[in-house]
Amino acid sequence: MKKYSRFQIIAEDKIGITLKILEKIYIENINLISLEVFPNKLYIKIEKIDNDIKLNLIKSIEKLPEIKKIEEIELLNHEENEKRLLAIIDAVDDGILAVDKNYKIELFNRYCESVFHYKKENVEGKDFRKYITSNEKLLNLLKSGKEYTNVKLSSENENGINEYIATGRAIKDDDDNVVGAVCSIRNMKNAIEMANIVSNTKDDAFKEIVGSSKVIEKTKSIVELISKGNSTVLIRGESGTGKELFAKAIHNLSNRSKKPFIVVNCAAFPENLIESELFGYEKGSFTGALNNGKEGLIQKANGGTLFLDEIGEISQMLQVKLLRFLQEGKIRKIGGCDEKLVDVRIICATNRNLEEMIKTNEFREDLYYRLNVIPLIIPPLRERKEDIPQMVQYFISKFNTKLDKNIYSIENEFINELLKYDWPGNIRELKNVIERAMNLCGKDSLSTEYLMWDYEFKNHSFEVNFQGDEIKLKKVVEIAEKSAIIDALKNHNSIRATAKALGVTHTTIINKIKKYNIKWQEKIPL
Structure with a gap:
């Protein structure tokens, strides 16, 4: 040196x-x-x-x-200032990553080392694209100057998958040209813990559960009571009623609130992947496995809460493994020999009739009783219509920011139309209707002229208008088939669950989606 x-x-x-x-x-x-x-x-x-x-x-x-x-x-003088600044940057509880316009890493503090598992001396001066993959946000920031705030990202390297929250800001010259970028980074576990720290009061826990009707206040009271324990909770309710919000409220009001709250949509994962996602795997367990293996989501939730949404969609084999974990509190990775004790509270949710599934041998009775220690029923929106005006105000406030609107009032007739409807899609449907109306609205007040209903939900009966022989039976069948698939996709939110509901194979639904040009993009969690 x-x-x-x-x-x-x-x-x-x-x-x-x-x-x-x-x-x-x-x-x-x-x-x-x-x-x-x-x-x-x-x-x-x-x-x-x-x-x-x-x-x-x-x-x-x-x-x-x-x-x-x-x-x-x-x-x-400048060296002293620089060393003082670098010491501060290394001491802060956030990752600081700076890159120049040629993608070279100029700054990579100690926190970044813990997130990406690289030493700063090995990456500074190198092209960040080699070490921090799947970062389209940062690439776009360098090209266009488009900044981002608190975005969930993930990067994969030989040391595993790194999930983190990032905020990116552009560095510009006097002519407003982007000459570099700086990002603040926090790993996912720390971000979750920080979010939970500020969300464990009663008001914070229920801030997204809007309404003051008698039925919803009673449900909130039950949530407060059951949050104090560690027993398994089974949340029941129709699609779109907000089951995940109630699961999160239970976690945030519990003594686990400072630990992770991990959400798993069981219907969103392909059947051959969900076991490895939940339990993890050792290196070399199967083709395509990461060199260092992978920690499962159950282990990531250690000390906190694991929310298993759409629990009725898991396979018989996974039901057995989940039952064993609930009985013993231990997990074994795929390809592993050692068992590890994990302290996790399990909350499940479903809109399916598990009792009927037990009768048809689709769901294990012993697992059902393990999960249904504390049942929590979420009322549908049609049973709490008095909450609709309050919900509309909440969504308008939320979408004013998202859509850059300035809507501050609602006409009485608009609310009256909402109150007449039965809301089969529940709160999710109401949210969509309000967002749709606000997109169409060019004034500062919502009126019925901007109210556009979802055709499939508004019209439950299937009708085909034809005269004489103008439409063949085959065409009628195709129209009915397409309508049934669209409805099932909306209700079940996944191709796999839709196939089960309609009694056909996963491949059949995929082929029908292609045949009828149905617009559908399944969302799989990272």
């Missing part, structure tokens, strides 16, 4: 003094590294020289009539 000598020079503020000092350095054949000039003060940094040459240089500079004082120092 190269060593340097640094000097502070106090001098009269006269034109040409800097050139005279540089000339002395040149005469001694010394390599100048850097120079800082201030009124009455100069700082120089040179390559390390032996004492004799150093003394000669000092005496030579001291002979200049403008020089008042010269002394050796440990760091230049």
